[in-house]
Every structure is written in C-alpha cells, then in structure tokens.
Amino acid sequence: MAATTTVSRLQDAVLEAAARLYVWALKDIPQDLRDALGDAAEKETSVTGQRVLQTILRNVQVAEQERNLVCQDTGIAVYYCRVGERFPLHPARIYEALRAGTERATLEHPLRSNTVHTLTRENTGPNTGYRVPIVHWDFVPGWDGLDVKCVPKGSGSENMSFLKMCVPADGVRGIKRFVLDSIVGAGGKPCPPGIVGVGIGGSADYAMHLAKEAIARPVGTRNPDPLVAQLEDELTELLNETGVGPMGLGGDVTVLSVHVEHADTHMTLNPVAVNYQCWAARRASAHVAASGDVRYDRDA
Amino acid sequence: MSAHEITFPTTEEQIRALKAGDEVIVQGHVIGIRDRTQIRIFDQGVEPPMDLSGAFLLHTAPNVRKLGPGRYEPLCVGTTTSARMVRFTEPLGERYGVRAICGKGGFPDEAIEPMRRLGMVYFAIVGGAAALETTQIEEIEEVVWEELMPECLWRFRVKDFGPLTVGIDAHGNSLYRDVQERARKKLEDIYARL
Numbered sequence: 001m002a003a004t005t006t007v008s009r010l011q012d013a014v015l016e017a018a019a020r021l022y023v024w025a026l027k028d029i030p031q032d033l034r035d036a037l038g039d040a041a042e043k044e045t046s047v048t049g050q051r052v053l054q055t056i057l058r059n060v061q062v063a064e065q066e067r068n069l070v071c072q073d074t075g076i077a078v079y080y081c082r083v084g085e086r087f088p089l090h091p092a093r094i095y096e097a098l099r100a101g102t103e104r105a106t107l108e109h110p111l112r113s114n115t116v117h118t119l120t121r122e123n124t125g126p127n128t129g130y131r132v133p134i135v136h137w138d139f140v141p142g143w144d145g146l147d148v149k150c151v152p153k154g155s156g157s158e159n160m161s162f163l164k165m166c167v168p169a170d171g172v173r174g175i176k177r178f179v180l181d182s183i184v185g186a187g188g189k190p191c192p193p194g195i196v197g198v199g200i201g202g203s204a205d206y207a208m209h210l211a212k213e214a215i216a217r218p219v220g221t222r223n224p225d226p227l228v229a230q231l232e233d234e235l236t237e238l239l240n241e242t243g244v245g246p247m248g249l250g251g252d253v254t255v256l257s258v259h260v261e262h263a264d265t266h267m268t269l270n271p272v273a274v275n276y277q278c279w280a281a282r283r284a285s286a287h288v289a290a291s292g293d294v295r296y297d298r299d300a
Numbered sequence: 301m302s303a304h305e306i307t308f309p310t311t312e313e314q315i316r317a318l319k320a321g322d323e324v325i326v327q328g329h330v331i332g333i334r335d336r337t338q339i340r341i342f343d344q345g346v347e348p349p350m351d352l353s354g355a356f357l358l359h360t361a362p363n364v365r366k367l368g369p370g371r372y373e374p375l376c377v378g379t380t381t382s383a384r385m386v387r388f389t390e391p392l393g394e395r396y397g398v399r400a401i402c403g404k405g406g407f408p409d410e411a412i413e414p415m416r417r418l419g420m421v422y423f424a425i426v427g428g429a430a431a432l433e434t435t436q437i438e439e440i441e442e443v444v445w446e447e448l449m450p451e452c453l454w455r456f457r458v459k460d461f462g463p464l465t466v467g468i469d470a471h472g473n474s475l476y477r478d479v480q481e482r483a484r485k486k487l488e489d490i491y492a493r494l
Binding site for chain 1: 301321323360361362363375376377378379380381383404405406424426427428429430431432434435450463465467475476478479480482483484486487490491494
C-alpha cells in the first residue's frame with residue numbers, strides 16, 4: 001500500500017514537472033542563451049544583422065514583461081530523461097506522466113496544438129499523439145533520482161535536419177564539409193544564429209539521435225573529449241566565416257555554437273547528422289528526487 | 301540602406317521606392333495567410349472573400365482566443381517559414397494585386413523575377429520574435445474561412461509593425477541570393493584549407 005502511494009505521488013510529481021517545464025521553456029529562455037545572444041550583438045558588424053539581433057533581444061524582454069511565449073511555435077515536445085537505477089517510478093510510468101503533463105500544459109495555458117497524423121494531417125490532440133511526446137532515455141547506475149529536461153522543438157529549425165553516410169575515406173574532412181554545406185544551404189530558414197547539433201558515428205539513426213542530444217546542451221558547452229571539443233571550436237569558427245548571418249540576411253554571426261556528440265561506429269561507417277536549433281533555443285529542466293521533491297533548474 | 305514607414309494597402313510606386321536591405325516599419329492593415337489558405341485559393345480555385353489589392357501579406361498561423369462569433373483576440377502571433385509558399389507569389393501579384401509578402405527565412409530565387417515584373421517586395425521579419433510582434437497588433441478586424449483555423453484569412457490592424465528588412469526588392473535584387481553566392485565562394489576557400 002505504502003509503495004503504491006509513493007509511486008502514484010511520484011507519477012503526479014513528474015506530471016506536474018512536465019507541465020511546468022513545457023510552459024516555462026516557451027516563455028523564459030535560459031541565461032546562457034541570453035548571454036550568447038548579447039555577445040552575438042556585440043560582435044555583429046552588419047546593419048541587417050544588428051537589426052535582427054536587437055529585435056531578438058527586445059523580443060526576449062517583451063516575452064518576459066508580457067508573460068507571453070518567446071515564439072509562437074510551441075513545437076513538438078521532446079523530453080530528455082536521466083533515470084537513476086533506483087528511482088522508484090518505472091520509465092513506462094514516467095512516459096505516461098510526461099504525456100499527461102504535456103496535455104495539461106497545452107489545455108490549461110492554452111498553447112497551440114501542433115501534433116497531427118503524418119498521413120491524414122488531422123490534429124491528434126493537445127500536443128500529444130502516437131509516439132509523441134518524444135523522449136530520450138539515459139540510465140544511471142546506482143542513483144535514485146530523475147532528471148527531466150523539456151525541449152519544445154520548433155519546426156522551422158527541425159526541417160533543417162540533414163544526414164549523410166560519409167565513407168571512411170571521406171574522413172574528418174568529409175564530416176566538416178557536410179556540416180558546412182548543410183548550414184549554408186539552410187540559409188535563414190532555421191532562424192539563425194542558433195545551435196548546430198552534430199552527431200557522428202554509431203549508425204544512421206543513432207547519429208541523428210546524438211545530433212538531437214547535442215542541441216539540448218547549454219549553449220557553448222564543450223564535449224569532454226578534447227578531440228571532439230576541438231572539432232566543435234573549429235566548426236563554430238568556420239561557420240561564422242560564411243557570412244550567412246542573423247536570419248540569413250548576411251552578417252558575421254551565423255551560429256552561436258556547434259555542439260558535437262559522438263559514438264563509436266563500424267569500421268566501414270562514417271555517419272554524420274545535423275540537427276539545427278533556432279536562436280530561441282528553448283529548454284527547461286527539473287530534478288525529481290525519489291521522495292517526490294522537485295527542484296527546477298534554469299541552467300541544466 | 302534607408303528607413304521607410306509605409307501604410308498598407310499601398311501603391312506600386314511606394315513599393316518600387318524600396319531597395320533590398322532597407323528598413324521598413326508598417327502601419328495600417330496586414331493580412332494573415334498560410335499554406336492551407338493559399339492552397340484553397342489557387343489549387344481549389346476558391347475566390348478569397350477579402351480585398352488583396354495593394355495588400356501586405358504575412359505568413360502566419362496565430363494563436364488566438366475566441367471572444368464571440370467571428371471575434372478573436374491575439375494571444376501570440378508569429379511568423380512561419382516562407383519558402384514553402386513561394387509558388388503562390390506570381391498569382392498573388394498578377395491576379396490580386398498583392399504588393400508585399402512578409403515572412404521568415406526568405407524566398408528562393410524563383411520569386412525574384414515575378415516580384416520585379418509585378419512590383420512586389422519580400423519583407424524579412426525576425427523569425428521567432430512573436431512576443432514583440434503580438435504587441436504590434438492592435439486588433440483582429442476580420443477573419444474568414446474559420447474552418448481552416450488557424451490557417452484562415454486574417455485582417456489585422458497594426459501599429460509600428462517591424463522592423464522589417466527588404467529581402468527581395470522590385471528591381472531584381474535579393475539579399476538571399478547575394479548571401480548564398482558569397483557564402484558558396486567562401487566555402488570554396490574553406491574547403492581548400494581543410
């Protein structure tokens with residue numbers, strides 16, 4: 001009986017957290033992102049780029065004052081969960097809670113509902129549907145907590161996703177070329193300057209999964225592997241030489257940062273995936289303890 | 301690059317005075333339109349029950365609250381990616397006399413020639429800046445085709461709408477084409493160094 005109470009209380013706590021995170025992410029962008037956009041405005045020398053960045057900064061302020069959404073696209077709800085081995089709620093129940101939380105936030109706020117059946121294009125409900133929300137899972141041995149991060153992913157940037165199965169002979173050069181080509185080709189469509197997520201290695205599907213993990217990191221953070229971190233720095237610098245600029249109207253700042261995640265791969269594979277996150281790189285996180293206590297975290 | 305203030309609906313002469321890169325603030329009326337609205341007009345052949353001559357069209361699907369029959373209040377109005385809707389540019393100008401199309405991310409090069417010939421411009425808005433955009437909408441004056449919600453045909457009255465950048469002017473210039481040409485050249489240099 002006591003165990004059942006704990007479980008249902010925990011499920012409610014996760015549901016509540018999901019609902020709050022979704023709305024919070026949409027209204028109040030994290031400090032690291034505000035700082036990065038401020039730095040971009042300091043660096044930008046073009047007239048059009050400056051106009052765009054000043055408008056972006058003003059918009060972030062107005063969203064705060066008016067308690068309105070930063071961007072009208074409430075996105076597709078993506079959650080990232082790190083589940084401790086000893087967290088008392090099974091992931092099947094965590095998923096139920098995330099789905100119910102997404103629905104509650106959508107109906108109570110109310111938020112625009114974007115989810116449709118892929119073939120019929122009929123709306124499927126309050127930002128939920130078959131296999132939506134989308135959840136990335138990670139499991140932590142020994143731990144009894146749960147970390148949840150909500151990333152409402154807008155379609156303008158998600159439409160600018162690219163995958164290439166480079167061959168081993170293409171090497172790192174092939175990876176770099178593909179990222180550069182993809183982002184220049186995307187132009188102003190994904191609302192630059194944003195975060196470029198790159199996934200390398202693994203398999204075709206896993207490379208894209210890693211690219212999506214990469215965009216969820218706080219902007220400008222670096223991969224712990226120094227070789228990968230070096231690639232992040234180099235790609236960031238090279239992309240900012242291309243002159244695509246804010247909203248693709250020309251300028252110095254094309255990206256805020258490139259984040260790379262990697263997995264080891266087959267000796268004859270060299271997959272590279274690109275997933276773009278717009279300047280309004282919305283995310284919000286919470287830590288749920290085994291007791292059901294929730295701590296919200298602006299920085300994670 | 302100069303700055304302009306234009307009240308819509310407007311004339312061909314006013315539109316031809318604009319150059320790519322100019323800053324524009326818009327007053328008057330803005331008409332909201334999106335994929336399904338234009339599919340209905342052009343692919344299904346349904347005449348739009350709203351006057352589009354001299355109009356400023358905005359690529360949007362607004363979040364609104366219903367106040368009563370045909371009455372809505374804006375909650376969050378932002379702008380969507382334009383490129384999906386480029387094929388409607390020529391008929392919008394030719395058949396209905398539209399003067400300006402505003403969206404985010406730009407139009408591909410196929411819009412340049414019809415805009416030059418018909419005296420139209422593409423205005424770039426800052427994508428994602430919906431909170432600010434919403435404060436510039438004074439009122440939703442008219443909504444038709446409510447069954448397409450939120451992709452109806454909307455008439456908004458705006459105040460100090462912008463700042464917008466002329467992305468494609470009526471003289472054959474496109475910032476998007478220029479940026480791509482320069483970036484492609486730059487990429488050749490970069491690839492030679494890799």
